[in-house]
Amino acid sequence: MDGLKQRIEKAVHCQPQTTVTILSSLLAVEDELGYIPREAVEEVAAFNRATINDVWAVVSFYPNFRTVPPCEHKVEICWGPSCHLVGAMPVVAAVLEAAGLEDEGDTPDGRLTVRYNTCLGACALAPVMSVDHQLVGRVTPQKGSALVSEVLESQEERAE
Amino acid sequence: MAASFWEIRDQAAERWQDLAAGETPWIRVGTALCGQAAGAEQVADVIQQELEKQGLKARVSRVGCLGLCFAEPMVDVLLPGRARVVYGNVGLDQVPELVASHIGRGQPVAEMVVGCLGDEIGDDLPDLQQHPMKVREQRIALRNAGHIDPLDIYQYIARGGYEALNRALTEMTPAEALEEVNTSGLRGRGGAAFPAGTKWRFLAGSNAPDKYILCNCEEGDPGAFNDKGILESDPGTVVEGIILAGYATGANHGYIFIRHGHDGPIDRARAAVAQAYELGLLGEDILGTDFTFDLEVALTGDSYVSGEETALMEAIEGSRAMPRYRPPFPAQVGVFGKPTNINNVKTMAYVPEIIARGGEWYAGIGHEQSTGTAILCLSGTLNYTGMVELPMGINLTEVLQDVAGGVPGGKQLSFIQTGGPLGGVLSAAATDLVLDFDIFRAAGAILGSGGIIAADEDTCVVDLTRVLIAFCQYESCGKCFPCRMGMSHMLEVLERICRLEGTPDDLALMRNIGENMQAGSLCGHGQLGFNPVASALRYFPEQFEAHIVDKRCPTGRCQVPHFSPRLSRR
Numbered sequence: 237m238d239g240l241k242q243r244i245e246k247a248v249h250c251q252p253q254t255t256v257t258i259l260s261s262l263l264a265v266e267d268e269l270g271y272i273p274r275e276a277v278e279e280v281a282a283f284n285r286a287t288i289n290d291v292w293a294v295v296s297f298y299p300n301f302r303t304v305p306p307c308e309h310k311v312e313i314c315w316g317p318s319c320h321l322v323g324a325m326p327v328v329a330a331v332l333e334a335a336g337l338e339d340e341g342d343t344p345d346g347r348l349t350v351r352y353n354t355c356l357g358a359c360a361l362a363p364v365m366s367v368d369h370q371l372v373g374r375v376t377p378q379k380g381s382a383l384v385s386e387v388l389e390s391q392e393e394r395a396e
Numbered sequence: 397m398a399a400s401f402w403e404i405r406d407q408a409a410e411r412w413q414d415l416a417a418g419e420t421p422w423i424r425v426g427t428a429l430c431g432q433a434a435g436a437e438q439v440a441d442v443i444q445q446e447l448e449k450q451g452l453k454a455r456v457s458r459v460g461c462l463g464l465c466f467a468e469p470m471v472d473v474l475l476p477g478r479a480r481v482v483y484g485n486v487g488l489d490q491v492p493e494l495v496a497s498h499i500g501r502g503q504p505v506a507e508m509v510v511g512c513l514g515d516e517i518g519d520d521l522p523d524l525q526q527h528p529m530k531v532r533e534q535r536i537a538l539r540n541a542g543h544i545d546p547l548d549i550y551q552y553i554a555r556g557g558y559e560a561l562n563r564a565l566t567e568m569t570p571a572e573a574l575e576e577v578n579t580s581g582l583r584g585r586g587g588a589a590f591p592a593g594t595k596w597r598f599l600a601g602s603n604a605p606d607k608y609i610l611c612n613c614e615e616g617d618p619g620a621f622n623d624k625g626i627l628e629s630d631p632g633t634v635v636e637g638i639i640l641a642g643y644a645t646g647a648n649h650g651y652i653f654i655r656h657g658h659d660g661p662i663d664r665a666r667a668a669v670a671q672a673y674e675l676g677l678l679g680e681d682i683l684g685t686d687f688t689f690d691l692e693v694a695l696t697g698d699s700y701v702s703g704e705e706t707a708l709m710e711a712i713e714g715s716r717a718m719p720r721y722r723p724p725f726p727a728q729v730g731v732f733g734k735p736t737n738i739n740n741v742k743t744m745a746y747v748p749e750i751i752a753r754g755g756e757w758y759a760g761i762g763h764e765q766s767t768g769t770a771i772l773c774l775s776g777t778l779n780y781t782g783m784v785e786l787p788m789g790i791n792l793t794e795v796l797q798d799v800a801g802g803v804p805g806g807k808q809l810s811f812i813q814t815g816g817p818l819g820g821v822l823s824a825a826a827t828d829l830v831l832d833f834d835i836f837r838a839a840g841a842i843l844g845s846g847g848i849i850a851a852d853e854d855t856c857v858v859d860l861t862r863v864l865i866a867f868c869q870y871e872s873c874g875k876c877f878p879c880r881m882g883m884s885h886m887l888e889v890l891e892r893i894c895r896l897e898g899t900p901d902d903l904a905l906m907r908n909i910g911e912n913m914q915a916g917s918l919c920g921h922g923q924l925g926f927n928p929v930a931s932a933l934r935y936f937p938e939q940f941e942a943h944i945v946d947k948r949c950p951t952g953r954c955q956v957p958h959f960s961p962r963l964s965r966r
């Protein structure tokens with residue numbers, strides 16, 4: 237695999253669309269690496285002829301940007317009103333418990349990120365969560381916690 | 397020299413004929429967001445595997461949203477010369493039998509059928525058009541949704557796509573095209589219901605050399621998925637609508653603006669744009685005329701306020717999505733400092749049909765000043781959840797009881813929430829009104845983008861109001877004080893009320909905060925942010941009283957330990 241610097245450069249320099257901005261560059265880095273390392277802030281600033289400050293202003297505004305490497309898996313749970321009304325909170329509780337977390341965030345071993353989401357767009361099949369970007373609708377607390385166990389196990393197998 | 401429109405059209409018709417009336421069965425699987433959430437991608441894969449395993453031949457396409465999202469995964473099968481059979485709730489384990497029976501032996505599996513489409517429907521299977529969710533529908537913007545492969549521009553063209561553009565470019569002046577939209581009475585579907593023709597005139601009136609058309613698919617409203625649904629199901633009608641808007645207003649650049657991470661709408665919009673370029677429907681000298689229009693997909697990060705028109709321009713320029721002061725208005729100084737017009741996805745999606753059939757035709761549908769249709773997203777405690785397109789003027793109670801099939805489990809409807817988090821709630825008793833922007837507004841709700849979330853008797857309106865304000869607090873961009881602090885303060889008060897620790901003064905306190913937000917906020921987020929609370933107080937004063945004075949939550953919801961994501965933006 238390329239080094240971090242090469243991957244950042246490739247993501248920033250090879251954006252397919254015509255309109256290239258600080259935000260589009262950061263989104264390209266996020267797609268490539270899953271986070272925005274300090275090196276990327278510098279590269280994006282240089283590429284867009286902006287200051288480090290300008291770039292940080294954008295990174296810190298949009299909560300989808302993280303500044304530390306991502307965990308291996310990511311689970312998102314919707315707490316939007318459609319999901320809330322049909323039982324999102326018990327799902328949130330079950331998922332957090334299965335992940336061993338108190339609130340959204342990363343597990344200490346870096347295996348799983350749990351994030352809240354305001355609407356995953358499948359409200360007709362609420363409650364909704366997503367596991368590694370795969371949507372799952374009509375989820376129950378049991379299902380949510382089973383899905384978490386499943387992704388954690390799948391990784392254990394790979395590690396063996 | 398690019399092919400003429402009619403040459404392209406003939407090719408498209410040939411391809412469609414081959415698909416829809418050829419020798420090979422055609423299987424369509426709904427893979428819009430709801431389909432995905434129900435596992436439709438896996439169903440499509442397994443169908444493919446089963447066909448191979450059983451040595452059967454069929455084409456498999458991934459299509460968009462037919463509207464009956466509650467029945468996802470949906471699979472529909474078209475055998476040559478037969479009616480199209482639509483299956484619902486297809487489980488992975490049912491696929492082998494479905495394939496063997498329907499494709500192999502020509503025998504539909506009756507128990508799984510939701511309904512049939514087409515002229516050759518026998519007596520043994522139900523007609524899908526008679527389904528409660530379908531029977532009152534009039535599909536204009538959604539005319540192709542669920543029928544075509546959104547990644548294939550020829551399918552859009554075969555069903556009449558780009559005919560309006562061809563007609564406008566060759567037979568109409570820009571002013572005539574604009575006049576059709578004006579006559580149609582089309583109003584914006586992004587929230588404020590502003591007349592599209594009027595807004596287009598502002599832009600047409602500027603003779604600056606560079607002008608922009610923006611199409612807003614930020615769609616951060618929880619409970620709304622119709623913008624994403626349209627882009628996923630039929631991106632062609634949106635792209636064509638944008639090009640027509642460019643022609644009518646003399647603009648030559650456009651952006652479709654989508655939130656990063658929604659890969660379905662993003663990929664399908666990008667494909668529709670790329671294919672339109674290939675066929676000479678975008679770019680220089682479109683269809684051999686001297687009209688030039690360039691269109692691009694631009695992405696934003698997670699930020700609800702980036703859907704606000706001026707914040708959206710900041711995001712396209714690559715900055716923090718914080719609204720700008722107005723004036724100058726976008727039609728004077730918009731994105732990159734150039735005159736700009738911005739419309740919602742649904743607004744744009746209507747335009748090709750308006751040009752094709754005429755503004756008078758569109759104006760003849762609907763109710764008074766709300767012409768055309770409403771594209772509703774039905775979610776919450778309803779039997780039939782999904783996306784429907786109904787003529788304006790239908791009674792909302794009928795929508796809830798008939799179209800959506802009422803509340804499951806024999807429960808009573810308590811209230812509905814419409815128009816996104818900045819909209820309002822309506823008590824069940826107040827739903828005896830017709831779909832109409834102005835009537836909704838008078839009732840304290842917003843029809844807006846068309847999200848309708850239903851809540852049954854087991855839910856607590858105070859609790860839901862808390863969730864809505866939690867959303868508004870989380871999403872405040874922070875540029876102005878009344879909104880940033882007001883939302884946090886209001887959320888604190890609502891949390892205290894939900895913990896049954898509220899005091900009688902809290903209601904006046906919330907009104908005070910709300911008035912200040914309304915008066916002192918820069919954008920609609922702060923200005924409208926009190927709506928959910930105001931409407932809940934208007935229809936359910938006794939519920940607040942029960943929490944504050946009697947110290948009890950009538951439905952018990954607030955005794956369940958709950959959390960409010962108390963997140964600042966970082």
Ligand SMILES: Cc1cc2nc3c(=O)[nH]c(=O)nc-3n(C[C@H](O)[C@H](O)[C@H](O)COP(=O)(O)O)c2cc1C
Binds near residue numbers: 586587612616743919
């Ligand atoms: C906080 C806020 C968020 C908004 N979000 C959206 C959105 O997601 N999609 C949208 O079309 N309009 C949104 N709007 C409305 C837009 O500012 C704008 O009015 C609309 O896109 C214009 O399109 P229309 O005239 O076709 O309705 C939002 C407004 C505010 C104040």
Ligand code: SF4
Binds near residue numbers: 718874875877880923
């Ligand atoms: S009203 Fe709220 S969202 Fe709008 S600009 Fe002010 S702080 Fe930002």
Ligand code: FES
Binds near residue numbers: 315354356359
């Ligand atoms: S509100 Fe949960 S998916 Fe939309």
Ligand code: FES
Binds near residue numbers: 464
């Ligand atoms: S998403 Fe499939 S019918 Fe709506």
